[in-house]
């Protein structure tokens with residue numbers, strides 16, 4: 001039985017991971033430490049909140065005293081570290097929280113784990129963006145690609161990756177890093193391209209595409225990412241890095257048009273296709289042209305590969321957002337915070 005500390009488990013990937021893990025490993029115990037920033041939503045975890053093997057703790061990963069207490073009280077043997085500021089556009093507007101949470105927060109967890117002497121694994125969930133940008137013909141990033149982060153977000157994740165490496169090399173901490181490509185799927189905050197496009201297209205409102213929409217991302221369905229993390233936790237080698245990717249390289253404009261077409265099919269197009277909502281807007285500063293992951297290492301060594309193509313994954317995702325429009329509106333208006341108060345407020349002595 002593992003005793004896992006998940007950080008950032010109320011966010012998009014973290015909440016998918018917690019549900020996935022409890023489904024597949026009901027004997028393990030999960031403590032979910034999340035500060036509940038704008039991106040964290042405990043409603044995402046309704047399905048598991050009554051499980052005796054699951055516990056939610058609201059708190060900051062930079063709070064070393066809290067982190068230390070949790071390691072001891074929960075007898076943590078495994079850390080799966082998702083907590084981060086994750087949106088590139090926000091990092092361009094205000095990098096401060098990115099450095100605090102992504103760098104100092106990771107350092108606080110590592111330092112606690114070092115002193116406590118973590119038994120099993122410390123998995124840092126990182127990103128392909130640390131490798132920088134590819135040209136149209138360049139081979140995909142493998143694990144030996146040099147680090148060339150271009151945004152405050154990717155630079156802060158790169159710094160955290162370097163700390164992971166140093167804590168393994170210097171102190172023998174059982175660190176593993178995964179670098180994953182762009183995720184999409186249920187429960188993604190509607191500031192990111194896929195859920196933003198779906199919401200705008202459902203509502204018949206403008207869909208902003210940066211530049212001419214020629215940037216390429218390697219899209220992975222979130223459940224495939226979770227199964228990749230499972231493979232690494234179960235069979236990965238400590239001290240190693242594993243790239244995880246979806247094998248679906250798409251230009252933004254093609255992805256946005258596909259979503260418009262799917263919604264036209266499902267809801268009817270009326271007089272004009274939802275493609276007419278697309279607006280090309282001023283580009284993001286320093287916008288990376290292309291990301292793509294070479295996943296041959298994790299496939300060869302751990303036998304993992306993604307299951308979904310973009311066509312199958314995006315169809316599931318569009319259906320989910322259509323069925324969960326209320327969730328989207330509660331997230332946009334901040335209404336989900338009321339749920340936290342109802343569910344946890346009195347237990348925390350506030351109501």
Ligand code: NAD
Nearest residue numbers: 008010011012013035036037039040060061083084182183
């Ligand atoms: P998200 O923004 O949806 O969720 C982040 C979570 O971290 C939120 O629940 C938030 O409340 C929590 N958090 C933020 N600061 C905190 C702090 N100081 N203390 C405790 N909790 C805090 O992010 P996501 O898209 O689910 O990404 C999760 C991880 O995966 C991140 O580390 C990100 O860098 C990485 N990643 C994301 C993608 C992607 O496409 N979304 C791809 C590769 C890697």
Ligand code: TYD
Nearest residue numbers: 088182191192193194208209210215217252
């Ligand atoms: P995003 O979902 O922010 O992920 P990342 O920047 O981490 O790759 O953006 C995915 C791509 O979509 C990226 O090339 C930027 C682009 N994009 C738009 O064209 N319009 C938008 O409104 C957003 C949020 C992103």
